[in-house]
Amino acid sequence: MARLKKKILLGACRFIYGAARKRLLPGGLVFGVVGLLAGLARAEYIPPQTCYRMVILDPEVMALKVFPNPTGGAENLHVSAIIVDRGEMALVTGAELRLFTTGNYDKTWPMEPTDGKFDSDSEEVFLDLDISGLPAGSYYLYVSGIDAKGAQGYPASRQLMVEE
Numbered sequence: 001m002a003r004l005k006k007k008i009l010l011g012a013c014r015f016i017y018g019a020a021r022k023r024l025l026p027g028g029l030v031f032g033v034v035g036l037l038a039g040l041a042r043a044e045y046i047p048p049q050t051c052y053r054m055v056i057l058d059p060e061v062m063a064l065k066v067f068p069n070p071t072g073g074a075e076n077l078h079v080s081a082i083i084v085d086r087g088e089m090a091l092v093t094g095a096e097l098r099l100f101t102t103g104n105y106d107k108t109w110p111m112e113p114t115d116g117k118f119d120s121d122s123e124e125v126f127l128d129l130d131i132s133g134l135p136a137g138s139y140y141l142y143v144s145g146i147d148a149k150g151a152q153g154y155p156a157s158r159q160l161m162v163e164e
């Protein structure tokens with residue numbers, strides 16, 4: 001009896017689906033009815049299966065702060081971030097700050113650990129940069145972390161507006 005009920009309901013689903021494909025019924029109604037029928041048929045819900053799990057192992061940049069931005073004529077720029085490394089033997093060994101324009105300006109500096117030593121899987125880093133000589137304009141600022149495996153992580157970025 002239950003089997004017959006299921007057969008009838010599935011048949012109804014197919015019919016409605018066919019009608020929807022031929023655009024004889026509005027989509028919203030069809031979804032509603034099909035959902036109801038599927039529920040009635042006690043269709044077993046199978047959760048979507050993923051074939052792999054994504055794990056970020058390269059050092060990640062968090063809480064990137066750039067101050068002041070826009071610079072408003074300031075001579076120094078303070079940049080800070082937290083670099084987090086994951087996986088086995090996770091260890092942050094460095095961080096880099098890159099500043100460039102779509103023109104020809106492109107420079108990279110090493111950043112410093114706030115506690116004085118790169119010796120952990122999570123390091124707060126900073127750099128105080130003299131920007132008094134920078135021409136006014138829009139710059140791209142990138143910060144990336146480096147780990148003990150030599151991997152450089154995907155950078156976090158900000159647009160920096162340098163004002164005279």
Ligand SMILES: [Ca+2]
Nearest residue numbers: 115117118119
């Ligand atoms: Ca440290």
